[in-house]
Amino acid sequence: MELTPDIPEPVDASEIEWEGAASADERKEALYLEIDGWEGPLDLLLDLARRQKVDLRKISILELVDQYLTYIEQAEALRLELAADYLVMAAWLAYLKSALLLPKDEQEDPSPEELALRLQLRLQRLGAMREAAARLMGRDRLGRDVFLRGAPEGLRVDRKNLWQCEWFDLIRAYGDVKIRSEPVVHMVRERMVMTLDSAIQRVSSMLGVAIDWMDLRDFLPPAHDSWANPQLRKSALASSFVAALELARTGKAELAQEETFGPLRLKAVKP
Amino acid sequence: MNAPEQASAPDDLVRAVEATLFAAEQPMTVDQISAHLGQADVRPALAELQRHYERRGIHLVERGRRWHFQTAPDLAHLLRREKEELRRLSRAATEVLAIVAYHEPVSRAEIEAIRGVQTAKGTLDVLMEAGWVRVAGRREVPGRPVIYATTAEFLAHFGLASLKELPGIDELRAAGLLDPVDDDMIETAMGRSSQDEGEENTGEQDGGDTDEEGRDDSDGLASSCHNP
């Protein structure tokens, strides 16, 4: 819309607080200037209806229609560019007016009276909300009229963890740590083994006096006294096995096994 | 004017409720107060405190099921001067707020039907930012539009125990002015063609808030209503 310089700046709707119907009179003079003062045709209609200074339930719709159409004509005379919905409303109101003036028997449904009533109801509804808003804003408002305590101490609920741990869990955890982290060295120290060197020594010396094939197990020390320990026997067997492999590799012994997992036999290689 | 409860020292529970609400930074529900005080039944204490304070410079009030102390309204003139000014709401925002409060839960399309104009996205945002309006779900109709309602803060701010205390609400309801709007003829007359409604629904189906923005842009016709 184009404003000529002598037209006052329209009031920015975001800056003003709605003042209810009180300002309607003041606006009367400048009616044709305040295109921006209304939020759409319904708003304008409501304002015009209020100018009738009667209860919204008793307004004259015909009079209202005339006022609206007059306003639109004025605006057009001033060559103000009207938004389309103002013009659509004007057309509809013109239709409503003519229908209201027509003989009754030619009416379609809904009747123009019904339409006029609905328009009136719409205006009442909007008017009611305008007034309700004004009354709401006028109440004793927190932070404006009534105040909360300025410096409340505040309530605090501190959550405190009550930690639980069972005796067994503690001990078990220590056991787990020990198992996980005890170095291998520790176990070697405690364990009885037959070293590879001693096994080689034992196997090769026994092999030297043997005549025929001997089962690997026969090279182990007799299973009594200190050699009764099954762990030690496993170690001796393993070491003797490796010793046998070593002797075979160096060409001092022959190995033979007739079937898978069968007895492993060995015999000295005569030079 | 001797109120009997003023004649003697309050009992321990009354004192505890008094101290708790006095120290609280937020209004508290009965359940919250009760939980704070070892599940005691605090209602009688609240009633006694409310009576005790009703003629004092501080009042104990219930707003949307939450209780708080506040200064007496009649002393507003003494206290107002030092307090910062509330941000003034635009006329559109106050109107939308009233419509939400009197019609809740209400969709944006319903708000617009009452006001006869499109509602700028920022208007509802301002009200939500103020903490007075919240999204209260979606209406189970085609398009599943978002619906809005007021909050406990709204009640507290405007000094309402509940929405039943909204000024004039009973009369408005009796006059049928709070009934749902269902008036296609006038909708059409106001330039909100059925085509617009269709777009609106599509927009709302997209969900979230983004649809609102899109609508403001796409409804060039409607926006130009008051901003030619």
Next chain:
Amino acid sequence: MNAPEQASAPDDLVRAVEATLFAAEQPMTVDQISAHLGQADVRPALAELQRHYERRGIHLVERGRRWHFQTAPDLAHLLRREKEELRRLSRAATEVLAIVAYHEPVSRAEIEAIRGVQTAKGTLDVLMEAGWVRVAGRREVPGRPVIYATTAEFLAHFGLASLKELPGIDELRAAGLLDPVDDDMIETAMGRSSQDEGEENTGEQDGGDTDEEGRDDSDGLASSCHNP
């Protein structure tokens, strides 16, 4: 004990002072209150309010010539309420606790060396929050690491007279707590496979030195060499 000022509604100045101090964000001097209320003489009102509130849940107090409301001292515990939640110590925390108990005083680096994994700072914090571990000074070595030890609460919680009552390594072993889970499986496998072998096996199962078996993983390999 009917205080006379409680018998009737307070006068307007008393109410104004009450509301002013209630809404104030800072304690106020007599002059400030007075200036706020049109230079009224507020001292009698302050005295009356102080009397009125002295048996309530809120007190009006003067501190350094400034007046303010505060929660009654005997109700101060209401402002900070503790809510206890039972929580189970995590596996990592239990391990760290056990290490501290068996090795105290011990530094974090030592705990990590024993556990073989990095120990989050939070783990020790939890143990200190539980009240079971305390900082026991610093070790006089380069870097002066903090060292940790258990507390009397730790002993009390686990029903120990002293740390000497913690089971020794041998007892743990006897209780089967040093049997590695993985090796247990090998043990079972061996037991099953060597049943046909007889003597060796029986010896293993009956033997007092059960701890030895299966401790060395390599044994498994060795035995499978000759177990048909």
